[in-house]
Amino acid sequence: MSENIDFSLDSTDTNQSPSTTRRTLLKAIAGAGAAVSLSGKLAWANGEIGFWAKDLPPEKLTEIFSTMLRIRWFERTMVDKMLTEPGYRGYNHFYPGQEAVAVGVCSALKNKGAFEEVDLIYSTHRPSGHAIAKGVDIKKMAAEYDFRATGLNKGYAAEMHIADKSVGFMGADGMIGPGPVIAAGSAFAIKARGSKQVVVNFGGDGTYATPAFHGALNNAALLKLPFIYVLENNLYHQYAHYSYSCPMKDIAEAAGPYGIPGVVVDGQDVLQVYNAAKDAVDRARAGEGPTLIEAKTYRYYNHWGAPGAKPGVLGAFGYDPLAITSFRPEREVRAWLARDPIDIFRKTLLNWEVMDQAKADETEAAVKQEAIDAFAWADEQPLCKPEDGLKNVFVEGTVPARQLA
């Protein structure tokens, strides 16, 4: 049994797309949730990864659905604020379209408990989805993104530097490159300490061409670190297609030279992502070393902010004034919208009779209201004080802040 998925720029015909064919095929086999190995075969059907999603209780499946919706509506609420409220300070690299990746991965992690017990994730400049999937409070995030003093990090981190140790969300990272090295170092510390924690580093397709990506995989493999690299291939870095910086179609092939598993998953199917992540987590906890997971996915908005978006409409289309040229065809955006991760998972939940349509609608309405309330609360919070900014840069008592000297 084999198949080939075409994730190239040309695969925009959703009626006849290979992914549709693949989902029909998967449904025939298992309902949902298989992953695709590099050889183009069904990794689960071949026993290469487990079909773990079948064992998830209804409460967990419902939680996965709610968390995907929480990311979606946090982001959509903020997009609309950026578009309609002149003077709103918040900015964001929006995550919609990629929800299945963050939620599928974090659902396979330990997210509650003491800091010495929870699994750790290291995020990127596009952090909202990772943070919410790990369990960060969205009220505090909404306040943080708008530089409010009661925000997650007192209003000094904004979007690109948020962190919340209490759930093992080790932080967003504005730089493309250093993240994997920091995350692999953290995995080394965990191994040295002897705890059973696992470290996940999220990275984009733009990280492939950085030395840090390769250095982290090499060292993680050599030292058999509890390290998982989740590469979200949303086809573009800023405005360039990933083929400009990566010679392979599947970036997961990069795992080969380091002697570790490289798994390709459909990043629009949360159960596929979960299955692959659980395999990788089990492997890491058992001391068997790292895994590279490449999730094929897509972001509905432009690289940064809301150019090309309209209030109340999901996605951004057309020319981005920040790009030198219009970098992605509108039909490509629409083709990916037609494979929406939330729609795909909702169908699975209905098909598995975990919930009916009314319950799904009710869940979505409640989560949407939660996001609206979070931003309304944030609007009322006091702003941080610019003059106090450096007080939060150094660990007090270790390095004297110049501002305080």
Ligand SMILES: Cc1ncc(C[n+]2csc(CCOP(=O)(O)OP(=O)(O)O)c2C)c(N)n1
């Ligand atoms: C060292 C460095 N160079 C350039 C940038 C500017 N920059 C911000 S995001 C980005 C592209 C990231 O692409 P990708 O890794 O695919 O992530 P995506 O934005 O698609 O989520 C670049 C080049 C940066 N932040 N850091």
Ligand SMILES: [Mg+2]
């Ligand atoms: Mg990208």
